[in-house]
Amino acid sequence: MFTTPTGFSPHLACAEPGEEEEEAPQEAPGPGACLVEGPPITSASLDTLIQNLVPTADYYPEAKVRKFGPKILQLLTEWTETFPSDFREEKMVGQLKDIIHRIAPCDEAYWKTLNQVLQKLSQRLDLMSQEEESIIKVSLNASSISDKLAAFKTKPPPIQKDILSICNDPYTLAQQLTHVELEHLSHIGPEEFVQAFVQKDPLDGTLKKKTSNLEAYVRWFNRLCYLVATEICMPAKKKQRAQVIEFFIDVARECFNIGNFNSLMAIISGMNMSPVSRLKKTWGKAKTAKFFILEHQMDPTGNFYNYRTALRGAAHRSRTANSIREKIVIPFFSLLIKDIYFLNEGCANRLPNGHVNFEKFVELARQVGEFMTWKQVECPFEEDQALLHYLHTAPIFSEDGLYLASYESESPENQVEKDRWKALRSNVLGKT
Numbered sequence: 001m002f003t004t005p006t007g008f009s010p011h012l013a014c015a016e017p018g019e020e021e022e023e024a025p026q027e028a029p030g031p032g033a034c035l036v037e038g039p040p041i042t043s044a045s046l047d048t049l050i051q052n053l054v055p056t057a058d059y060y061p062e063a064k065v066r067k068f069g070p071k072i073l074q075l076l077t078e079w080t081e082t083f084p085s086d087f088r089e090e091k092m093v094g095q096l097k098d099i100i101h102r103i104a105p106c107d108e109a110y111w112k113t114l115n116q117v118l119q120k121l122s123q124r125l126d127l128m129s130q131e132e133e134s135i136i137k138v139s140l141n142a143s144s145i146s147d148k149l150a151a152f153k154t155k156p157p158p159i160q161k162d163i164l165s166i167c168n169d170p171y172t173l174a175q176q177l178t179h180v181e182l183e184h185l186s187h188i189g190p191e192e193f194v195q196a197f198v199q200k201d202p203l204d205g206t207l208k209k210k211t212s213n214l215e216a217y218v219r220w221f222n223r224l225c226y227l228v229a230t231e232i233c234m235p236a237k238k239k240q241r242a243q244v245i246e247f248f249i250d251v252a253r254e255c256f257n258i259g260n261f262n263s264l265m266a267i268i269s270g271m272n273m274s275p276v277s278r279l280k281k282t283w284g285k286a287k288t289a290k291f292f293i294l295e296h297q298m299d300p301t302g303n304f305y306n307y308r309t310a311l312r313g314a315a316h317r318s319r320t321a322n323s324i325r326e327k328i329v330i331p332f333f334s335l336l337i338k339d340i341y342f343l344n345e346g347c348a349n350r351l352p353n354g355h356v357n358f359e360k361f362v363e364l365a366r367q368v369g370e371f372m373t374w375k376q377v378e379c380p381f382e383e384d385q386a387l388l389h390y391l392h393t394a395p396i397f398s399e400d401g402l403y404l405a406s407y408e409s410e411s412p413e414n415q416v417e418k419d420r421w422k423a424l425r426s427n428v429l430g431k432t
Helices: 046-053 065-082 090-106 108-142 147-153 170-187 190-196 212-233 238-258 261-271 280-285 289-297 301-319 333-346 358-375 385-393 399-409 415-428
Strands: none
Touching: 065 090, 065 108, 090 108, 170 212, 170 238, 170 261, 170 358, 170 385, 190 212, 190 333, 190 358, 212 238, 212 261, 212 333, 212 399, 238 261, 238 280, 238 289, 261 289, 261 301, 289 301, 301 358, 333 358, 399 415
């Protein structure tokens, strides 16, 4: 038995609460044996699993195309709809068409269904290509860094908008952040979780493309961290910086209430970056009681115990929701990836007897399946195009730019900081 990072230890055959198991676990069939009806089996050889997918005269006497054709149609339909990325390569499309030509002649209705499968697959692949191009374009715009903005500390301020001039309502910003999050999630397919952990073949240039949506989502998280830090470090006056801190605390709180844990963690991470956290005078002027409560909720202690408790609460609310808003669950994505990674790496695919480790794959399916349910929720909030544009395109400081702006706001406290400040003024501003 294994325990996953979430503390879940799945059992394929479990007694009802209060009942005691009366029978010993059923032994798995040997290679080549067929699975039969009865108590659930905890493992089987790969050959056995394949044999149960391929009808034979021995255990499926009426194994004719007309009999199992509808099941193959269902399999192909679900495969192409759930894992369209599998068919990016011509080889896979060719194999799909080969199966179709074997089945379709048996029934005229099959031709219509299979043609619809091919048409939907083609449309889905075209849409995925367009989405990826759009994501790449947004990512390039979002990567713009303007360390020169730090010059406003010693020069007349440049023409630069800030978040409060675009939106001073924390509820609106939290809702627009939720739009961005759900948009990214909608593009991530289950196959990207698989591709993220496979060993990259130096000769295979398709791997990066297969995880492009996942990587774009990680970049968005990092951008939001730096955007928050930039907005706090940018104002020249302490009072203004304190106002921005209080504003983002309220935004983070509303993200928590919505169930948008990814934006919540990005905001907290941005506020905890060293260039921001060292602004002691600024923090002293801000009302921070609510921030410390949020930090406690996202505390990594105990493998993020508090966060996982809140996530389970949000997941339960989603399952029993009476409105679309209550269905929203946006997990802290980096931790989700970490959980899946350690589950995949920490548990063997095969048991010592060579059988497939059912428990591992059941838990992987549970975690990815839960994510797939969450990502299908449509955002109920009205879009604010001006604010969304700002979130994606506003210039952000690099780490050096953040430190420079921070030192310009509140002077260095020791010799190390003074030396770094001097070096940054020379490198970024061209001053001595």
